[in-house]
Amino acid sequence: MIAETVCSAVSAAGLGIAVVTAYRRRFLAAARIAAYSLVPVGLVMTGVVGWLADTAFSPTAWAGFGVLGAAWALFATTRAVERRRGGSRAERKAARAAAGREAVAPTASAPSLGPGTRPAPRPATAPRATDSADDFSDVEAILKKHGI
Numbered sequence: 001m002i003a004e005t006v007c008s009a010v011s012a013a014g015l016g017i018a019v020v021t022a023y024r025r026r027f028l029a030a031a032r033i034a035a036y037s038l039v040p041v042g043l044v045m046t047g048v049v050g051w052l053a054d055t056a057f058s059p060t061a062w063a064g065f066g067v068l069g070a071a072w073a074l075f076a077t078t079r080a081v082e083r084r085r086g087g088s089r090a091e092r093k094a095a096r097a098a099a100g101r102e103a104v105a106p107t108a109s110a111p112s113l114g115p116g117t118r119p120a121p122r123p124a125t126a127p128r129a130t131d132s133a134d135d136f137s138d139v140e141a142i143l144k145k146h147g148i
Contacts, residue, residue, distance in 0.1 A: 003049045007040035014038075 014037020022030035055061045
């Protein structure tokens with residue numbers, strides 16, 4: 001009975017805020033606030049609030065939630081262990097059998113890419129002249145290229 005009263009009060013307060021918001025010419029926000037404020041009354045009218053109240057104070061319901069939690073934890077643990085080990089027993093047995101075979105073809109004795117060579121060192125560039133006229137000639141060439 002008290003849950004229904006609280007939900008009705010919350011809805012009335014929300015509708016009051018929606019009216020004030022609509023008075024300020026914010027109609028979209030007012031409609032959204034009115035929609036949110038009608039949810040508690042709707043939940044009371046459909047009986048969801050009563051069902052939740054009965055469930056919240058029922059030891060059998062809490063025991064059921066505990067069993068569901070234990071089942072979920074057991075499932076998650078077994079999946080984690082299975083992933084860490086690499087699958088089921090049959091999959092591990094097949095992996096061990098495959099590892100016993102040679103991984104490389106028996107005739108392969110040298111790498112197929114051949115011996116590695118180091119790239120030739122690049123020649124050192126000649127130092128630039130420190131002449132200021134030489135530096136400006138590059139700038140002049142760029143400016144002439146663009147018609148400046």
